[in-house]
Amino acid sequence: MTLMAIALLGCSSDDETTIAVHAASSLETALSEIAEGFTANTGTEIELVFAGSASLASGIVEGREADVFASANSTVMRRVVAADLVDVAPETFTRNRLALVVPSHDPADLLTSLDALGSAAVALCAAEVPCGQLAIEAIDLLGLNIDPITEESNVSAVLAKVELGEVDAGFVYQSDLRRSSVREIPLLEVGAITNEYQVVVLRNAEPAPAAQAFVEYLTSPAAQQVFESLGFEPL
Amino acid sequence: MSRVPRAVGVVAALALALLALPLLGLLERTPWHRFGELITSDSALEALRLSAIVSSLATIVVVLLGFPIAWLLARSSFRGRDLARTLVLLPMVLPPVVGGTALLFVLGRRGFVGELLDRWFGVVLLGSTAGAVIAASFVALPFFVVTVESALREADQELEEAAATLGASPAFIMGRVTLPQIRSSIAAGLALAWARALGEFGATITFAGNRPGRTRTLPLEIFIALESDPDAAIALSLVLVAVSLVVLVSLRGKWLRR
Numbered sequence: 001m002t003l004m005a006i007a008l009l010g011c012s013s014d015d016e017t018t019i020a021v022h023a024a025s026s027l028e029t030a031l032s033e034i035a036e037g038f039t040a041n042t043g044t045e046i047e048l049v050f051a052g053s054a055s056l057a058s059g060i061v062e063g064r065e066a067d068v069f070a071s072a073n074s075t076v077m078r079r080v081v082a083a084d085l086v087d088v089a090p091e092t093f094t095r096n097r098l099a100l101v102v103p104s105h106d107p108a109d110l111l112t113s114l115d116a117l118g119s120a121a122v123a124l125c126a127a128e129v130p131c132g133q134l135a136i137e138a139i140d141l142l143g144l145n146i147d148p149i150t151e152e153s154n155v156s157a158v159l160a161k162v163e164l165g166e167v168d169a170g171f172v173y174q175s176d177l178r179r180s181s182v183r184e185i186p187l188l189e190v191g192a193i194t195n196e197y198q199v200v201v202l203r204n205a206e207p208a209p210a211a212q213a214f215v216e217y218l219t220s221p222a223a224q225q226v227f228e229s230l231g232f233e234p235l
Numbered sequence: 236m237s238r239v240p241r242a243v244g245v246v247a248a249l250a251l252a253l254l255a256l257p258l259l260g261l262l263e264r265t266p267w268h269r270f271g272e273l274i275t276s277d278s279a280l281e282a283l284r285l286s287a288i289v290s291s292l293a294t295i296v297v298v299l300l301g302f303p304i305a306w307l308l309a310r311s312s313f314r315g316r317d318l319a320r321t322l323v324l325l326p327m328v329l330p331p332v333v334g335g336t337a338l339l340f341v342l343g344r345r346g347f348v349g350e351l352l353d354r355w356f357g358v359v360l361l362g363s364t365a366g367a368v369i370a371a372s373f374v375a376l377p378f379f380v381v382t383v384e385s386a387l388r389e390a391d392q393e394l395e396e397a398a399a400t401l402g403a404s405p406a407f408i409m410g411r412v413t414l415p416q417i418r419s420s421i422a423a424g425l426a427l428a429w430a431r432a433l434g435e436f437g438a439t440i441t442f443a444g445n446r447p448g449r450t451r452t453l454p455l456e457i458f459i460a461l462e463s464d465p466d467a468a469i470a471l472s473l474v475l476v477a478v479s480l481v482v483l484v485s486l487r488g489k490w491l492r493r
Contacts, residue, residue, distance in 0.1 A: 054462035062465070107344075121344075121359060126445065128463035149362025150444025151451075153459065161444070165345040166361050 018045040019211045024053040024072035025154045034223045044210045052129045052154040067205035072130035077198045090198040093218040095233040097174040098134045098193040101182040108168035118145045120168035123161040126151040135171035138193045175231040266466045273470035282456035290432035293371035297428045301379040309387035327377045335441025366443030367450040371432035379424040386420030430482040
C-alpha cells in the first residue's frame with residue numbers, strides 16, 4: 001500500500017517533454033515569464049525550482065535531479081562544476097546590480113544622509129549566499145562600518161524585512177525594486193556593483209537537447225528583453 | 236507477539252525505517268576525521284553557547300508563565316477554559332514560521348506592541364537575543380503546560396482536601412502537598428520544553444532574524460552551514476541528535492517504561 005502510494009506520488013506524465021530548471025530565487029519573476037515564452041515556442045514544459053543558489057548547488061551536488069542550474073554568481077556555480085556534474089562551461093546570461101534600499105517611510109532618514117547607516121538596523125544576505133557576498137563587497141568598497149541585525153538566507157527575505165519596516169535599510173538586487181514599495185539610495189560613489197548569473201546544462205539532463213535549447217533561449221532577444229524590463233543589467 | 240497480524244509488523248517496520256534511515260544517513264555522511272574541528276569552530280561554538288543560553292532562558296520563561304496556566308486549566312472551571320486550552324495547545328500544531336510571522340506583526344517594529352517598545356524603550360527584538368528567547372518560549376510553552384496540567388489532574392486531590400480542612404491555604408497546599416507528588420512530571424515538562432526550545436528554528440528566523448552571536452542558534456547555524464559547508468551542518472546536526480537522545484533517555488523512566 002505504502003509502496004504503491006510512493007509510486008503514484010513519483011510518477012509523472014510522459015506525453016510531453018519536461019525539463020527541471022533549478023534557479024536562484026532572485027530570478028523567480030524573470031524566469032517564470034521567460035519559461036512561459038519558451039514553452040509557447042517549443043512545447044517543452046519547464047519545471048522551475050527556486051531557492052538560494054547555494055542551497056540549490058548543495059542539493060544538486062547531493063544528487064538531486066535537475067536538468068539546468070542557474071546560479072546568481074560564478075562562485076556557487078564552481079561548486080557544481082567542481083563536483084564533475086557538467087560537460088560544458090557555464091555561460092553568463094544576465095547581470096544584476098546591488099541596491100541599498102530603505103522602507104518607503106525611511107525611518108532612519110537615510111535618504112538625506114548615509115551617515116546614520118552605521119547605527120541603523122540593516123539587513124543583508126548571509127556571507128554564504130551570492131547576495132551576501134555582493135553586499136559585503138559593497139560595504140568594503142564604501143568603507144562602511146555596518147553590524148547587520150540579521151543575515152538572511154536569500155534576497156527575498158531581506159526585501160521582506162525592509163518592506164515591513166523591520167529594518168532601516170537592506171541590500172537587495174536592482175531587479176527586486178520593481179515589485180516592491182521600497183526606495184533606493186543610490187551608491188554612485190562606488191559605481192555599479194554587479195553579479196553575473198551563470199547557467200549550465202547538467203550532464204544527466206534528460207532530454208539534453210531541450211535543456212540546451214532552454215539555456216540558449218536565455219540569451220535570445222526575447223528573454224533578454226524580459227530581464228531588461230525587470231531591471232536586470234544588460235549583458 | 237503471535238496476536239499481531241504479519242501485515243501490521245511489516246508496516247510498523249516501514250515506519251521505523253522512515254524514522255531510522257535519516258539518522259543512519261546522517262551517521263553515514265558524518266566526516267568523523269573532521270568532527271571535532273567542525274563542532275569546535277568559532278561559529279559553531281558561538282551557536283552552541285547561544286543555544287544553551289536561549290533554550291535555558293526560554294525554559295525559565297516557560298515555567299514562570301506556564302505553571303499558573305497549567306494550574307488554572309487543571310483546577311478551576313471558568314468561562315472560556317476550553318478556548319484558553321486551545322490557545323495554549325496551538326503552538327504545538329502551528330507551523331513555527333506562522334508563529335514567527337504572527338509574533339513579528341505584534342512585537343516587530345511595526346507591530347502594535349513592538350512599535351511602542353521601540354518608541355518608549357528603544358527596544359527592537361529583531362536581531363536581539365530577547366527576540367530569540369520569545370520565539371523559543373512561544374513554541375515550547377505548550378509542552379510544559381500540557382505535561383504539568385495532566386499531572387495536576389491525576390494528583391491525589393483527597394490529600395489536598397484534607398490539607399484544606401486543616402486550614403492550609405491554596406498556595407501552601409500547592410507547594411507542600413501537590414508539587415511533591417508531581418515532581419517527576421515537572422521535570423519531564425522542563426526537559427521537553429527545553430528540548431523544544433533548543434530545536435526551535437522557524438519562529439526564530441522569521442521573528443528574531445539570523446544574527447551571529449545574538450539569534451543564530453544551532454539550528455540556524457546548521458541551516459546557514461548547509462549553504463556553504465554541508466560537512467559542518469552534518470556534524471552540528473549530529474550534536475542536536477545526541478542532545479535529543481539524552482533528553483529522551485532521561486525521560487525514559489517517565490514514558491518509555493510502561
